[in-house]
Amino acid sequence: MMTEGKPDLLTQRIKQAAEVIAVSSPVIALTGAGISVESGIPDFRGKNGLWSKYDPARYATIDAFLSDPVEVWNMLREMDELVLAAKPNPAHTALGILEKKGFLQHIITQNIDNLHQAGGSLNVIEYHGNCSTLSCLSCNRRYSMEEKRHEYLPTCECGRILKPDIVFFGEGIPEEVLNLSFDIARKARVLLIIGTSAQVSPANTIPVVASKNNARVIEINKEKTWLTEQLTDIFLEGGAGDIVSGLLKEIIKTGA
Ligand SMILES: [Zn+2]
Structure with missing residues (x-):
């Protein structure tokens, strides 16, 4: 019975996050290994x-x-x-739909698996390249x-x-990719963090830059990270597939 209140709190927070996303622009997402685990790619x-x-x-x-x-x-x-x-999972496809509907402007990903593009996203910045x-x-x-x-x-x-x-270890991230992602982070009004503990440089600086420039930070992770206490405004605890598709439903309701 201890966990009975938990889903309600999560549902409430998803609604709250959806309301923020629906009225803000630009909205960007920073994604990591956690979003592709449900597609069969272990971290x-x-x-x-x-x-x-x-x-x-x-x-x-x-x-x-x-x-x-x-x-x-x-x-x-x-x-x-x-x-x-691997096939795109509901988190990838929900992000693709959010972009098409104008609720999401950019994705910055640390993944190399091409699943955002396969899920319908067009504006994808790949920190670590792409193995296709x-x-x-x-x-x-x-x-x-x-x-x-x-x-x-x-x-x-x-x-x-x-x-x-x-991008192999010991190789630099292309400068235009870095510049573009910092520029996007500075301008963001909302940053969605999905499936990453943002510990690896330079992905770890994106939340700091966005937050300093007054972006609201919405974090979707299975566990708390260093971001949760320090930067996150709304923490949505759980798997990316469920939560991002839940967000999509709420945003469409709110935005309609
Ligand atoms: Zn050659």
């Missing part, structure tokens, strides 16, 4: 994540890729299998993963092993 850092099997120091740094791309492709093939099998394309570090030719997937070691026509367009 890389979590218990069943890719990094429990592949030491990121040996498989996910740019130095590792440059010195032994053949070894690193063992990890990349597994990453590709995970992403290929590959580039040659020698001649800069680009390929889609789809056309190269049948190759055990996807190789450029110039002969070099290709690298997915994801």
Whole structure:
């Protein structure tokens, strides 16, 4: 009986968050691994994540890729299998609908899985790139993963092993991506934080920048994070799929 009051509080908070979103613009979202877990991609850092099997120091740094791309492709093939099998979940599709209806202007994501785009979102800024394309570090030719997937070691026509367009550890985030995301964060009136504890730089600075510039911060996470006490205005505790689709329903009611 202890938890009986909890769903009511959550429902109340979802209504409250929906009211804020419906009357504010621009609204932006910062997303992380937690939004893709329900799509079948375990958090890389979590218990069943890719990094429990592949030491990121040996498989996910740019130095590792440059010195032994053949070894690193063992990890990349597994990453590709995970992403290929994943479908957008109700959180991704609800965000896509919110954007189409004009209630959400931008998504900044730390994920590389392309699921926001698959869920219908157009304005997606990808901090860590996207594994659906590959580039040659020698001649800069680009390929889609789809056309190269049948190759055990996807190789450029110039002969070099290709690298997915994801940001490896030790690589910088492209400057235009950084500038654009800070600009968006400064202007945001509402920041939705979904499925991320925002601990990794530079994603951890986005909530600070938005909040300093008076954005309301709505956090959707399964557990409290450092943000919850320090920056969050409305904390919606739970899985992204349920909560974001609940928000969508309320926003449509409120906005109509
Ligand atoms: Zn090449």
